[in-house]
Amino acid sequence: MTFNNGVSRRQVLQAGGVGAGFSLAGCLGSLGSDSGTELTFASTFEKGTLENIAIAKLKEKVEAETDGELAINHVPGGAYGGEEEMTQTLSNGGLEGMGAGPLPIAMWAPEVWFHSSPFIMDDFEHLLRVNNSELIQSSYENIRQEHDVRVLGDPLYVGWRSMTSNEPVKTVEDFQGFELRETPIGTWIDSWEEIGVNTTTTPSDEVYSSLESGVAEATTSDANQALSMSLYEVQDYFIEVEYLVGNRNLWMNENSFQNLDETHQELILEKSQEASEETTQQGKEAEQETLDELESNGMEIISDVDREGLREAARPYIEEQFDTNWKGTWEEVKSI
Template sequence: MEVKTNVRKFMFFISILGLILVIVGCGNNEDAGNDTESETESETDGSAQTNADTENDGEASGDEETYTLKMASPSNPEDTMVQAFYHFEEIVEDESEGRIDVEVLHSGQLGGQSDYIDGLQLGSIQAAEITTSVLSSLNDKMLIFDMPYLSNNMQHQREVIQSGVGDELSSALEEQEDIKIVGWLQRSARNVYSSAGPIETAEDFEGLDIRVMESPVMLETMELLGANPTPIAADERYMALQTGVVDAAENSIALILTEKEYEVTDYVSMTNHFMTPNTISMDQNFFDSLPEDLQDVVLDAGEKAGEFAFEEEKSQIDSAVTELEDIGMEVNTIEDTSSFKEAVQPIYDEYEEDIGEDLFDAFLENK
């Protein structure tokens, strides 16, 4: 009986010992499994992080900075200058593949051309339509385009600009004012339109209250002709004519249509006295901030916008005369302009030193 009891105890002890060994063994295997799994997860996480970092680096290296280019104009959307701006916008956005976003702000939304100079120098706008008459307030050389009867026609003026004169004038502004000319937008010759009657000879200017641009040469030219000139901003011209502040204005003939100033005048006289180009003037600091490839895009677009404006403006001269006559305006052509040229001759001698004899020669040699 005692032997059986001892056997049972021994067997019980063996069973307990075996059970303990099994439990310990399972525990070690589970820990090993957990360790392996943790290591695998760590390796996976590390690999995933490495892949993510590599992917982000790829995205970062693939990102290219984008630029916004705001362009201001006092002109209406139908005007040649604004159409040239839209042409510029299309080319820049296409050739830059969207890296430059162009915004055309027309109809004087940002004020007049003098305001645009401030905007360019402050960096609030990047480009603007500014005539050389307004730019002459920054550099006297620009007055060359205000000299009466110096340009024979648009083609003559174009050849002079492309002969190096355009680059010379742009360089002068870049050095002194941080403004760069990236495109030349030519206008056709300026003519007088008024409610006071037609102009046939220089004597008909006597006592005429006429709006001119903010240019000392234009003011003095009209004074030499006997008129009473008043400088008025382009976006105020219509109201000045409508209210009788002035009786007349002078501009390219197509603009009389696009600005609807036939509504407040009755006569157009083809005096062809000034031929003043506009420019695409750009903030030099903005231009310099562009990568070289985008600078090339802007310059290419500026040249093509100038070609567009040249062809468009030329094509509108005859059609504008016809349209104005159909509306009811009286348009007179002046065959002999000698009385006008004789009256304004003194201004050449007066401004030759300020402007530079070389610029006068550039026009005279290309005649």
């Protein structure tokens, strides 16, 4: 399956570093409770990732507030398959909620895929403003009405996407002909190639071996990925290009939401927002700690990157996407 924005099922799963796993849709679902209502919230990732931290916070807050009358069954680890399978299960009502990336936008609102495309957002605060603007909210509303999937709270910040390398690249000139491994998502690859970079693609589970063998000389990565994959063993530099704001969300099946009484609906909305804000703060604090740990493992952190020059070099491709595929204009998005 390929979405209109050039993102295929395989590409999205690789972007998240998650295999399709196996599906238990219809087996886990909504579990009955003698004392009230239980909602199942799932994730493709194991416990400890930020979306699972957010689900855990939501669970704790909701159950404490209702004395267990409204309970959340937290199922991490991909029991519902990869993110596309899980999203479809959520839409079909086989699951009440999930923590996941902006895949529903990729699948059902490609006209606002700039939400998660390179060089467009200034920072996470800009992403929040754009996310809460009519430009994006109208697409969320269409997803809710047409696919029975509701977004809960603001996006979670999961870190700037930057890169690791054995060369200290900083300027647009440095990137001319530069060999870079990128996740195989069309807009991500095409943005780099507009700048003059030669891209290659490998699955996320082959990043380390491709760098070790020299198949790739550099890779895009966030700080957490660089640390968890021990990329400091095969790369000298972590280069803070900060070209894409990593974000994820809590999502809920709309029919499941509407089946709750009004008090529980309001509680879910309120506590989802609290969980999102607290998890984002935790993610920001962890990002700096992770950079410090990369440095202690021998990586040099390069911060003085010509980010604005790279953004301008990517401008022709970005503006073409706004002209042909995306809603609004880049100037409109930048001004939000």
